[in-house]
Amino acid sequence: MLTLKKVSKSFRTDLVETHALRSLDLTVDEGEFVAVTGPSGSGKTTFLNIAGLLETFTSGQLILDGEDVSNLSDRQRSIIRNQKIGFIFQGFNLIPDLNLYENVEVPLRYRGIKKAERKERIENALENVGLIGRMKHIPSQLSGGQQQRVAIARALAGEPKLLLADEPTGNLDSLMARQVIELMENINDTGTTIVMVTHDAELAHRAHRNIHIMDGEAVDMEQVLSMSQHQRASKTASA
Amino acid sequence: MFLYNLHLAWLSIKRTPVLSALMVSAIAIGIAICMTIITVYKLMANDPIPHKSNIIFTQTIDLRSASPDDDPNGPDHMSYQDAQNLLKSDIPSKISVHYQTVAVIKSEDESVRPFRSRVRPVTADFFSLFETPFLFGNQWTADDEDSLQQVVVISRALNLRLFGGINSIGQQIQVAGRFYKIVGVLDDWTPTPRFFELDGGAFSETEGAFIPFSLVPALELRKSGGSTVCHASETKEGWQGFLTDECTWLHMWVQLDTQEQQEQWKEHLDNYVKQQKELGRFPRELNNRLHSVMQWLEFKRVVNNDYIMLLGLAFMFLGVCLFNTVGLMLSQSLRRRGEVSVRRALGGSKLTLFYQHMVEASVIGLAGGALGLVLAQAGLAGVRSLYRGFDLLTQMNWQLIAITFGLSILSSLLAGLLPTWRICQLAPAQYLKTQ
Numbered sequence: 001m002l003t004l005k006k007v008s009k010s011f012r013t014d015l016v017e018t019h020a021l022r023s024l025d026l027t028v029d030e031g032e033f034v035a036v037t038g039p040s041g042s043g044k045t046t047f048l049n050i051a052g053l054l055e056t057f058t059s060g061q062l063i064l065d066g067e068d069v070s071n072l073s074d075r076q077r078s079i080i081r082n083q084k085i086g087f088i089f090q091g092f093n094l095i096p097d098l099n100l101y102e103n104v105e106v107p108l109r110y111r112g113i114k115k116a117e118r119k120e121r122i123e124n125a126l127e128n129v130g131l132i133g134r135m136k137h138i139p140s141q142l143s144g145g146q147q148q149r150v151a152i153a154r155a156l157a158g159e160p161k162l163l164l165a166d167e168p169t170g171n172l173d174s175l176m177a178r179q180v181i182e183l184m185e186n187i188n189d190t191g192t193t194i195v196m197v198t199h200d201a202e203l204a205h206r207a208h209r210n211i212h213i214m215d216g217e218a219v220d221m222e223q224v225l226s227m228s229q230h231q232r233a234s235k236t237a238s239a
Numbered sequence: 240m241f242l243y244n245l246h247l248a249w250l251s252i253k254r255t256p257v258l259s260a261l262m263v264s265a266i267a268i269g270i271a272i273c274m275t276i277i278t279v280y281k282l283m284a285n286d287p288i289p290h291k292s293n294i295i296f297t298q299t300i301d302l303r304s305a306s307p308d309d310d311p312n313g314p315d316h317m318s319y320q321d322a323q324n325l326l327k328s329d330i331p332s333k334i335s336v337h338y339q340t341v342a343v344i345k346s347e348d349e350s351v352r353p354f355r356s357r358v359r360p361v362t363a364d365f366f367s368l369f370e371t372p373f374l375f376g377n378q379w380t381a382d383d384e385d386s387l388q389q390v391v392v393i394s395r396a397l398n399l400r401l402f403g404g405i406n407s408i409g410q411q412i413q414v415a416g417r418f419y420k421i422v423g424v425l426d427d428w429t430p431t432p433r434f435f436e437l438d439g440g441a442f443s444e445t446e447g448a449f450i451p452f453s454l455v456p457a458l459e460l461r462k463s464g465g466s467t468v469c470h471a472s473e474t475k476e477g478w479q480g481f482l483t484d485e486c487t488w489l490h491m492w493v494q495l496d497t498q499e500q501q502e503q504w505k506e507h508l509d510n511y512v513k514q515q516k517e518l519g520r521f522p523r524e525l526n527n528r529l530h531s532v533m534q535w536l537e538f539k540r541v542v543n544n545d546y547i548m549l550l551g552l553a554f555m556f557l558g559v560c561l562f563n564t565v566g567l568m569l570s571q572s573l574r575r576r577g578e579v580s581v582r583r584a585l586g587g588s589k590l591t592l593f594y595q596h597m598v599e600a601s602v603i604g605l606a607g608g609a610l611g612l613v614l615a616q617a618g619l620a621g622v623r624s625l626y627r628g629f630d631l632l633t634q635m636n637w638q639l640i641a642i643t644f645g646l647s648i649l650s651s652l653l654a655g656l657l658p659t660w661r662i663c664q665l666a667p668a669q670y671l672k673t674q
Contacts, residue, residue, distance in 0.1 A: 049668040091672075
C-alpha cells in the first residue's frame with residue numbers, strides 16, 4: 001500500500017542543515033494497522049506528512065497504492081490526497097464555521113461528488129461514528145472525543161484506502177481515547193490501511209505492527225529493546 | 240462550486256464582522272469618491288450625438304479687423320449678414336442658424352400667469368439636424384418659414400406647464416406679445432453637453448419654445464446670454480442696423496455627410512470670404528475653421544484640465560483605499576492558515592482555494608460597490624448643492640451603476656490577489672500540527 005525507498009528530508013537554513021528523515025525504508029501492506037512510534041523530534045510527523053503527500057522530500061521514492069507519487073504536481077497530489085488518503089489529526093482540525101454535515105462534506109465537494117451521493121455518504125459516515133443526530137451542530141458544541149469522531153467520519157466519507165492518524169488520542173481522556181481507537185480498529189477491519197503516529201505505548205500495542213523511528217531512521221524494535229536493556233545493565237553495574 | 244464558495248464567503252464575513260466591515264468601508268469610500276468624479280467627468284466628456292457627431296459641424300469665419308495681438312482663433316459666432324448668405328448654400332444636407340433669447344410666454348388660459356422663458360429662434364433644419372424627438376406634431380415646414388408663419392414648437396416641460404401635458408397641437412400661445420400656433424411638442428431632449436449652444440453653459444436645460452428664425456428681423460428679440468461682439472469701429476442704429484452690422488452672435492451648424500461635401504463646404508467658405516474681401520469686409524487673412532461636435536467641445540474646453548486632474552486624484556485615492564484593503568485582507572488571511580491547511584489536506588488544490596478566496600474578495604467588492612453607490616449618490620448630491628448648473632452631470636445612469644460595481648469588484652479582486660496568493664503558498668503540514 002505504502003512504500004518509502006531511501007526517503008530523505010532535510011531542512012536547510014543559512015547556518016545549519018537539519019535531517020528530519022535519513023534514507024528511510026519502510027513498507028506498509030494493504031489492510032495493515034501500523035503504529036509509528038519514536039521520541040519527539042525523531043521524524044514521525046515528517047514521515048506522516050510525506051506519506052500523506054502534504055510535504056515533499058529531498059530524495060528517495062514514494063510509492064502509494066502501486067503508483068510512484070514522488071514527483072507529482074500540486075494538483076495531482078491534491079487529487080490523490082482527496083481520493084486515496086484520509087487524515088486524523090491530534091487537534092481534530094475541524095473547520096469551526098461549518099456544521100458537522102458541512103465538515104464531513106468538504107473532501108466530497110473537492111471530489112465533485114453529486115449532492116445526493118454526498119448526502120448518503122455523509123449520513124452513513126456520521127451514523128458510523130454515532131453522531132447522526134448532531135449533524136447540524138458546529139464543532140464547538142461538541143466534546144473533544146466527539147470532534148475526533150467527526151474528523152474520523154470526515155476521513156471515512158471519502159472511503160480512503162489509507163488512513164493517516166497523527167496522535168489521534170493525544171488530546172483525549174482515556175475513555176474517549178479508547179472509543180476512538182476502537183473505532184479505528186473497526187475501520188481497519190473493513191480493509192482500510194491505517195498508519196498511526198503515537199507516543200502512547202498501549203495504543204501502539206493494539207496495532208498489527210510497530211515501526212520505531214529514531215533520528216529519521218526506522219529502527220528494529222528488538223534492537224531498540226536490547227540496547228535499552230544493555231544501557232540499564234551498564235548503569236546498574238557501575239552503581 | 241460557485242454557490243458553495245459564496246456560502247463560504249458569507250460564513251467568513253460573519254466570522255470576522257469588524258474586519259469585513261472595514262474592508263467593505265475602505266472599498267466603498269474609494270469607489271464613492273471615484274464614481275462621483277467619474278460620473279461628472281463622463282457626462283462632461285460625453286458624445287452628445289454619437290451616431291452623427293462626425294458629420295455635423297460648426298464653423299468660424301474671421302471677420303475681425305486687423306490687430307496682431309488678438310487671439311488667433313476667430314469669433315465663435317457668426318453675423319446675421321453672413322448667416323443669411325451662407326444659408327442659401329445647398330452644399331450641406333442640413334443647415335441651421337439659431338440663437339437664444341428670453342421672452343414672456345402667455346397662454347390663453349387666464350389661470351396660468353405669464354412667465355419669462357428661454358426661446359430659441361431656429362431655422363427649420365434645426366430639428367432634423369439635431370434629431371430632436373417629438374412627443375406631438377412635428378417641426379414647421381420650409382413654406383411656413385418662408386411665408387413668415389407664426390408657429391412654435393414647445394418643450395415637454397412647457398406643454399406640461401401650459402396645457403397639463405395634453406396634446407396641444409393647434410393651440411395658441413403668446414411669445415413676446417405675439418400669437419403663435421403650436422405645431423410640435425418636443426419630448427424630453429437634453430443633449431449633454433449642450434453642444435449646439437455652449438454660451439448659456441454646456442450643461443443647462445434646453446429652451447421652452449422654438450420659433451422660426453425668419454421672423455427675427457420683425458421681432459427684435461435680442462440675444463440673451465453669451466457674447467455678442469461687434470467688430471466694426473462704428474455701429475449702426477436700431478435693430479435693423481444691428482442685423483447688418485459686423486456683429487457676431489449667431490450659431491450655425493451644418494450636416495456634411497461625406498468627405499466630398501466637407502471639402503466643398505470648406506471651399507465654399509473660403510470663396511465666400513474672398514468674395515466678401517472684394518467688398519471691403521474680412522480684413523484679415525483667411526481664417527476659416529470647421530469643427531465637428533467633439534472637436535468643438537474640445538476646442539471650447541468643456542472638460543477642463545482641473546477635472547482631468549481631479550479624476551487622477553480620485554483614482555489615486557482609490558489606490559490608497561485598496562492598499563488598506565490589502566492590509567486588512569492579509570491580516571484576515573493570517574487567521575485562516577489553519578483552515579486553509581485543513582482544506583489542502585482534504586484535497587483542495589491551490590487553484591481551488593485561490594478560486595474560493597477570490598469569490599470571497601468579489602463578495603467584499605460587491606458589498607463595497609453597493610455601499611459605494613449610496614455614498615456616491617450622497618457625493619453627487621453634495622456637488623449639486625455646491626455648484627449650480629451641474630444637475631444634468633450628477634445623475635447616474637445604468638451604465639455608470641454597472642461601472643461602479645465592475646470597478647469595485649475589480650478593485651477587491653486586485654486587493655485580494657496578494658493575500659490569496661500568499662495563503663495558497665502555505666505549506667499545509669506546518670499548520671496542521673499547530674492548530
